Amino acid sequence: MPVEEVSSASQVLIPAVAAASMVTIGYLANRLASGKPLLEYRPRVSVPWPLTAVLLLQVLTLVNVISALVNMGRATELPSNETFIMSVWSGAFTMSGVAIATYFLLNILAGANSSDLGLPSSTRELFADVGLGIVAFFACILPVSLLDGLLHLLVPSETKHPFIEQMLQGDSPGMFAAIAIAATIPAPLFEETAFRLVLQGWLEKWEDRLTGFTATLRRHEPMRPEGILELDSLSSASADIAAVEVNASPQRRLVTWLPHGWLPIIVSATIFGLAHLGHGWAPVSLIPLGLVLGYLYQRTHRIVPCMTLHAVFNAFSMIRLWLIISEP
Template identity: 30%
Template sequence: MAMPAAAERPCSVETVAAAGPGARAEAADLPPQAGFLLGAACVVALAAWVWAALAVWQRGRQGRPIVPPRACEPVPWSAADVAVVFAIYLAGTTLAARLLPPQPALADSLFAGSTASLLATVAAAGWLHVRGATTRSLGLVARRWWEDVGLACGALAFVLAPLLVLAGLLDQIVPYRHPLVDYLRTHHDMHAIGLVAVAAVVAAPLAEEFFFRRVLQGWLERMAPANAWEPVMASSLAFALAHVGQGLAWVPLTLLGLVLGRIAQRTGSIVPCILLHALFNAVSVCLVVVQVSAQPAAG
């Protein structure tokens, strides 16, 4: 969800556009050790994609679904409830921004925004529960946690390399800039890295997957035929538009949103979506940290 003031939004796939192949001139200045780590990461990502692509091809050849469907119940909330949830998120982030000084430090904005997103998620879930939603209809039940972990890891292997390449190509067209990356360039300490990691790997996946994949997409699925792509596409576009203003990051975000949305639709759960989102963001943060840690801290 949107972050207040200078912190903007928690890190998502768009971080890769700044840290991955699109780092351009900065990557050329990396010392050998950092360059080796980034190169090794690219090789691993490519190998993982080949493995995942072969697995997907084999499933298709055998007539097996890529994401095995699970029995799930339709969500009970209405359009009015979706509007209330959106208002809760908006009020939370606005209040967090108002509580900060006129020109807050980026670390303070980041902490306030992440806290506001998590509290808004809890408040939104509470509202929907009062309106009749169960833990299962909220998509928060992990009855097959081992399958959720496996699904998230497999999906990560399938999307990581293509999105790294796409983000790098798009960065050649419109250079990507994000306050979190600038923050890590000037702060290499563990506190800064931990703060960014919490925002990107905890706050962003929980808040964004709950709102886009369950609240919004779940409601749209009520009005569409089973397994229809329209709700998935709508939620992925909304997810991408929430990050407009960060270069061309919305393009890979749309593709990631399609994968996340399809998983949510087939499983009726956002647990594997949260795991995938968190894993992807963790890779993004690691790429940024490797790149900026090899450079002298500015400021």
């Protein structure tokens, strides 16, 4: 792309996204001012998968983070472009495979149905979920970008995202294509499955049991307060919704000043941020993004809005990175 076109694209794209973000934030602020929730709550039942499923995915994520940090510490120079592209494609296929396998295993071993897995029930709901994710992107892109820019301005980080370092060494169309695809498809697919669906979904069940919130119980699923700390059985509870008021308030809160449902959001958002250790200030600046993603899941209990927001966020970051690197 000619230098003039790159400069023009930068001058148009970033201000346009910032303006759309401010409009979206203004609209949401007006909803709050009028006494309406940012997003209507969708009733649900507790997820059927056990703590073992949660731990397995989190351990896989932890191993990946530690492995990446160890490799960064040992590396004396960046790998060749060909080696790097191969590693990107390998990681992309691995993440996609693990995520897809998770859905099948949760269905087969834990008896999770499409609603438990956060999947849309119709084509119309699918498009609505995608639209919701795009709106959420515009709502959070400006605050998250400003926080990230402020952190880098006040305390410049010595480490950069591996993708950025590799592209600064010498970008190519093949490298950018591999990175862009990995960032916009496998990464959101795996991370939203691991952090929102599996982790946050289980944390919501755990919080409900500790607070005596029975509205999300499945039929034949006892409270068993004395067994809360025990690992759940892999056998599935019935998928039927218990005959209780789904919008009833919990008997108490685990944290008095924190609304019910927000502790799982905060925990999943924090772990989501920490999963990006070694990427400069990303672990800090991505926690607010994780809060938005967690809120989306908590209100809808569907995974497509979260994946869409995550994918569009990463796509915008990749486009912005390409424009920055391409400028003289």
